[in-house]
Amino acid sequence: MSGPSSLEIRTEHSPTLPYAVVRLDARAVQVLESYEPNVLGGVFTDRRQPTGIKFGIGDVVNVTIFEAAAGGLFIPIEAGVRPGNFVNLPAQTVDNDGNISVPYAGTIRAAGRTNVQVQAEIVEKIKNRAIEPQVVVSLGEQRTSLVSVVGDVRTPTRYPMPATGAQDRITDALTRAGGISGQGWETWVMLERDGKRATVPFANLVYMPANNIYVQPGDRIYVYREPMKFLAFGATGQQGEFNFDAWKINLAQAVAKAGGLFDLQADPGSIFLYRREPREVAEKLGVDCTKFTSGLIPIVFTVSFQDPAGYFHATKVAMRPFDIIYVANAIQVDTTKFLNFIDKAVGTADNGVNLINDIYIARYNSRLHGR
Template structure:
């Protein structure tokens, strides 16, 4: 058997180690230098955005989080719904005349109580009209009852004796709100002119959240939608807005979680324990940063962020048309402001927090491998001496 030169073997091991560089060393994730290197950011075609956490970034994210229902629907013209007659509604029409002998009150009916007649209930037809004797087809859809009353009187003025009309909606089928999801009884109910708010609708459906911070309410209106936690809806009366015709409320429960990797005290999946959790609270729940391992200047938050949100931060998003952009926020906990800023940075469901190792940790790993190579070479040298004798 040929003898192996221990010195040559040790040199080969060290050479291989040097050529492999950091990639040969064990690690829980990417090195901070790789994340910050623009040449490696799009190596796999992901095209993520690297965003340092600043006061402006936190302001934009906090503002987006605070919008809620009132933020999305603040431009709606009227807070209390303007309930109008619609196609399919059932209405009742009562006609009055000043004296008997007119179109609706015959002479022989003069002794009865009141000079009026109530027409049979009728449904607003597909053209939006109702039918009134001697007035013909009268437009009703899109109008308030008093407007329909005035239209009927205008049609009858030259024929009846000082006519008056009262229009009443008996069954409102067009201006309704629907409540679906995890509720006691899904319900569809008509709005009234006094106005119903979001919590009024939820109480009608019998929603009974077990963990109100995991219960969410989505309001869909006119092609737009907004979601808010049940706890926040109760806590912030401004978000308990008036409902509008054809609104849909969807109530659902969702256990939100985030992941923590790298040099944090604990790694794994963690559940939100409140309706809002900040990045600093999330790191605290993962038992903070490992004092003997973490680089406090290299804490990263991974998320798919909204394109418009990034644009408001001043991030260049002209190179992508995606609505959700892969984003890595970087935090420097070496600076006191890092702690202050992240108390206001809200976490999202499925976020990933990653704390990179300090450079000294990587040096230690490298030296340990060097020591292992040297020890292996020395052991082989002793083995050679035992088998073949000294040179």
């Protein structure tokens, strides 16, 4: 397959898109290992557990009011036989304005607040009329603060956030939905939160714990299957798209999946890996980023399989989805192509000269016999 020569790539010259060339040595491998993509953890940086369930519009709230003695605001003197000095108010739904109503306290803001905050306001409003009041506010029915898990899971679900105890992480939420329905290496997980989205391969939740963040109220998790692939062009045994078919593969494995190097054509000293790296990673790799304007820098990594160490370096570089591997032709192959072209051109010219000579001879013989 035709493509740019190794010299053209190494000059870092392109009329359409600037890029940088980085030699894949021990230092570059160390940088790449330290800065593997960390998508969910990078987009959603808050590592704290949910601080508590906050009421929302539509939630059903229970309110219980205690007084220290009978004869107060809620407990009459002639209370008779009672289980205690308290009264349970009828359960009520947080209205469209986000409020509930409490006798003698009036309208109480509930939406966006925790039960402790609502309790404190009720006590503040009735403390001068009731006898040492205490209030307990609880969630009767949770209709907000839900987490949705849909897509390629065994049991799509929408469940309420746990009010107390251990909090769920992404993998816990997937477990509540029965787990993923496909192979882990072809499954992707997208998290939507507060208008932001981020997607990560399922494997990254396992291998990179920083991605397995806490679930927050209102999160939407979408699971889908898309095999992770890379592309191979140039003097490889085969060209085209190739599936990882594994949790992860390295550069050496990817070259092998593409049929290795084509013996009669490939330059083993010119193996190139095309990908985009974050600006901070590019700077760590020694790239001059002043000529780039975007946050992702196009980089071409080069490694030589003529150097025995090149194979070791290639086994330490993890492939990412839609990476491109390109193997340049050996110099002698390009030279041979050029000579073949010249040979064909010269042969075509010779044929043209011979044809003209044949025409002249035919005309001469015709005139001679005509006389």
